Amino acid sequence: MSALLSLRDVWIEYGEKIVLERVTIDIEEGSFVSIIGPSGAGKSSLLRLILGQEAATRGSILLDGMPLTPECGPDRGVVFQRYSVFPHLSALRNTVFGLECAQSPLLARLFGRARSAAVEEATEMLDAVGLGDSLHLYPAQLSGGMQQRLAIAQALIKRPRILLLDEPFGALDPGIRSDMHRLITRLWRDYSLTIIMVTHDIHEAFNLGTRVLALDKRRHDPHAPHRFGATAVYDLALRKRASDAAGEEAIAAPENGDRHHEEKIGHG
Amino acid sequence: MRWVNRHVSRGDRLLLGAVPILLLVLLYLFLAAQRHAANQFDKILPLPDGMTKAMSGLLFQPDQLTGQLLFWADTLASLERLGIGLGIATLAALLVGLVLGILPPVRATFGPLVTGIAVIPPIALLPILFIALGLGETAKVALIVIGIAPVMVRDIAAHVAALPREQIIKAQTLGASSWQIMIRVALPQAMPRLLHAVRLSLGPAWVFLISAEAIASDIGLGYRIFLVRRYLSMDVIIPYVAWIALLAVVMDLSLTFLSQRLFPWAHGVSH
CATH class of the missing domain: 1.20.5 (Single alpha-helices involved in coiled-coils or other helix-helix interfaces)
Structure with a gap:
């Protein structure tokens, strides 16, 4: 079993305060890992670590066997709870942005044939997340759920090795959230994604994940609570492969032929 | 209700x-x-017909000394100084503010300098400007620029630095370099704020223009007001002040209109 991402004895410390200690995790390609835990248990720190937004104080992180540089890059996509789309660009331009950055280092804009190819690819991606009718709307004109769909499309167009989700559906109302669950499950299967999702919602964690990691402190010193960090206290592999997830979805919604029908887009 | x-x-x-x-x-x-x-010869509160008579001379009759229509020559001279000053200040605010806001090392290096310049009262620098640059146009434009640019730079820098961290991270995960983040993420979002900063700077810019013209000039709206003050010519001063107010209002409204037209996303489009 070769791991796509492996953390070896990773610690994160901010001065005196220890946030994570002795975290050792291997994440396989194609898995959907949910990370749960109480507030302040370092869920988001772990995500920022994998994202490259911060560096580990100790330990090593390998992606595809190579040490991870502590800087964000296009091999790891991300969707935050909020602010992950650019308010000054329409949905289409938000999605094309990733292609423009790679192909035009100086201007970050494409022209002519390269542009129409990029627009076509972005349109396809937006169709896949159910935003085919909203190409030219600004994010402020989209509902919360649609903004998250856009953030997902924006990330997926770069074909990241890992997609990181930081409480992506936390701000959505329950009906829209279940639509989004179906969407992310379908995208995960269709694009063979590896997903790591931080969530507060324990149902969401078990429904979506093939594996659930619970972070918490193993030890607690009442006189110096900040001196012990959290680590993975539970690591549950759920017997749910991609094919099973597809089967479940087929039972849940019999007309699987046209998947777009079952996912209503919330206009909340 | x-x-x-x-x-x-x-x-x-x-x-x-x-x-x-x-x-x-x-x-x-x-x-x-x-x-x-x-008192039918009162000069302090002139009646409209008095103002019309006084202004028609400035508006339509060429000055005996220079052959210019003074009102229009004053307006043109003042607007030119104001325009050049505002233009330089705006450009400086955009370039410096953007770089200061988005690049932490640059902010650490030049932030204190900008703050230091911003807290100096610009009028206190006017003698230095007159000594260094002479009494010509350069010193007047320089006063406007020094007066408004630091505040605008700080405003734009603060606005860019306050962009959500998530956006900057997201751009990096989409493969953007520092340069690409600057021109595609920070610059467009700084533009509506820049127009707003120009609007707010119009008032101070007029103050510095009139001050510079009052102290050393031979043409301009501020110069004329301070010149005719010697003759208690309220019939010229009041129309000139009203004209300055009108010009300022037109500039303000056109900047607002421009911002709404160019950046609809920044003006509360909603679903």
Whole structure:
């Protein structure tokens, strides 16, 4: 079993305060890992670590066997709870942005044939997340759920090795959230994604994940609570492969032929 | 119905907005008429016909010395100084503010310098400017630039630095370099704020323009006002001040219009 991402004895410390200690995790390609835990248990720190937004104080992180540089890059996509789309660009331009950055280092804009190819690819991606009718709307004109769909499309167009989700559906109302669950499950299967999702919602964690990691402190010193960090206290592999997830979805919604029908887009 | 819930329609807004202005004009006319009844040669509160007579000379008759229509020559000279000053300040605010806001090492290096310059009262620098640059146009434009640019730079830098961290991270995960983040993420989002900063700087810019013209100049709206003050010519001063107010209002409104036209996403488009 070769791991796509492996953390070896990773610690994160901010001065005196220890946030994570002795975290050792291997994440396989194609898995959907949910990370749960109480507030302040370092869920988001772990995500920022994998994202490259911060560096580990100790330990090593390998992606595809190579040490991870502590800087964000296009091999790891991300969707935050909020602010992950650019308010000054329409949905289409938000999605094309990733292609423009790679192909035009100086201007970050494409022209002519390269542009129409990029627009076509972005349109396809937006169709896949159910935003085919909203190409030219600004994010402020989209509902919360649609903004998250856009953030997902924006990330997926770069074909990241890992997609990181930081409480992506936390701000959505329950009906829209279940639509989004179906969407992310379908995208995960269709694009063979590896997903790591931080969530507060324990149902969401078990429904979506093939594996659930619970972070918490193993030890607690009442006189110096900040001196012990959290680590993975539970690591549950759920017997749910991609094919099973597809089967479940087929039972849940019999007309699987046209998947777009079952996912209503919330206009909340 | 509570007053906080009373919304005023567009037509009513125009009407209501005009009422206090009209009242002030009426009050002025009443006081002026009263003074003229007591003394028909009163110079302090001139009546409209007096102002028209005085202004028509400046508007339509060429000056005997220079052959210029003074009112238009003054307006042109002042607007040119103001325009060049505002243009340089705006460009500086955009370039410096953007770089300071988005690149932490640059902010650490030049932030204190910008803050230091911003806290100096610009008028205190006017003697230095006159000594260094002479009494010509350069010193006047430089005063406007030094007066408004630091505040604008700090405003833009703060605005860019306050962009959500998530956006900057997201751009990096989409493969953007520092340069690409600057021109595609920070710059477009700084633009509406820049126009807003220009609008707010119009007032100070006029102050510095009039000050510079009052102290050393031979043409310009501020120069004319301070020149005719010696003859108590309120019949010229009041129309000039009204004209300056009108110019400022037109600039303000056109900047607002421009911002709404160019950056609809920044002006509350919603679903």
